[in-house]
Amino acid sequence: MKRLAIIGCPVSHSLSPQMHNYISERMGLDYGYEAIEVLPKDLGNAVMHLKEEGYSGYNVTAPHKFEVMQYLDEISGDAKIYGAVNTVVNRDGKLYGYNTDAEGFYRSLLHSGINPQNMDILILGAGGAAQPVTMRLSNVAKSVTVSNRTAEKSKKIAENTKAYNGFFVETEITRKSYDLIINCTTLGMESSIDKTPLADLSLVGGSVVDMIYNPSETTLLKECKNIGAKTVNGLGMLIYQGILAYELFTGVELPGFMADELFKIIDN
Ligand code: NAP
Numbered sequence: 001m002k003r004l005a006i007i008g009c010p011v012s013h014s015l016s017p018q019m020h021n022y023i024s025e026r027m028g029l030d031y032g033y034e035a036i037e038v039l040p041k042d043l044g045n046a047v048m049h050l051k052e053e054g055y056s057g058y059n060v061t062a063p064h065k066f067e068v069m070q071y072l073d074e075i076s077g078d079a080k081i082y083g084a085v086n087t088v089v090n091r092d093g094k095l096y097g098y099n100t101d102a103e104g105f106y107r108s109l110l111h112s113g114i115n116p117q118n119m120d121i122l123i124l125g126a127g128g129a130a131q132p133v134t135m136r137l138s139n140v141a142k143s144v145t146v147s148n149r150t151a152e153k154s155k156k157i158a159e160n161t162k163a164y165n166g167f168f169v170e171t172e173i174t175r176k177s178y179d180l181i182i183n184c185t186t187l188g189m190e191s192s193i194d195k196t197p198l199a200d201l202s203l204v205g206g207s208v209v210d211m212i213y214n215p216s217e218t219t220l221l222k223e224c225k226n227i228g229a230k231t232v233n234g235l236g237m238l239i240y241q242g243i244l245a246y247e248l249f250t251g252v253e254l255p256g257f258m259a260d261e262l263f264k265i266i267d268n
Helices: 016-027 040-052 067-071 077-082 101-111 130-138 151-165 219-226 235-250 257-267
Strands: 002-008 031-037 057-060 087-091 094-098 120-124 143-147 178-183 204-210 230-232
Touching: 002 016, 002 040, 016 031, 016 235, 016 257, 040 067, 040 087, 057 235, 067 094, 077 094, 077 101, 077 130, 087 235, 101 130, 101 235, 120 130, 130 143, 130 151, 143 151, 204 219, 219 230, 235 257
Parallel strands: 002 031, 002 057, 120 143, 120 178, 178 204, 204 230
Antiparallel strands: 057 087, 087 094
């Protein structure tokens, strides 16, 4: 059996093993996928160990998405631009780094019936997940505003996006409302379950997407649903970044129905 994994810290609650093992079983491919907890100080050794052990590839989650890049042989254009790797593929002993988060997020929007083309988009938060998503959406949106508690970080994303494709990212909320609001903060997760990153609900002008999928409906999504917004949680992003990673690991193109099946098995 070929081996795949996810490395991170913490990683024990990751849904990726369930998802990838389901895909392998469904496709009749002989891959096993496990979660491996790697402390930041052990990252270099872990990368070496996984290579020696012959792992075909692994996903990389917080806090290693940036640090892992220094240990890889080649990094894809997207991952370089986004400054983060979430997928490592071992091809004949050479390690290749990719980023499937941004494209995974984009595909999850389309899957939910949200086409961000020409939309006014508000992104809440400017951490590791916000930058790739901002850059990806800047290719299609009418406007993108990134609002963050720490203003320097949203300004940095605006600078990086400008350097990437010349798109002007706004860093102040100046519009009356937004077609699409995306929560890229950690507010609403278990430790802050009753909190919401959006104080002013009048800004909601259409759809609201939360990157968080546990809980499946955050306080933000509940409040926005109550005022009639279309709401979507982060499960789709998890599923689509995983599908894209699996295709990179194995070189096998997965059938279109796989996403729907994953929604069913992970929801249950
Ligand atoms: P991160 O790098 O740690 O960034 C956290 C962000 O949350 C920062 O912008 C931070 O603001 C903000 N924040 C934290 N506490 C806050 C508070 N009390 N008030 C206001 N803002 C606060 O995290 P990340 O990696 O970008 O992840 C962000 C979220 O996306 C997490 O919930 C993560 O689970 C989720 N995510 C989901 C998927 C998926 O597949 N669905 C993938 C990746 C990430 P400051 O800059 O001011 O600290």
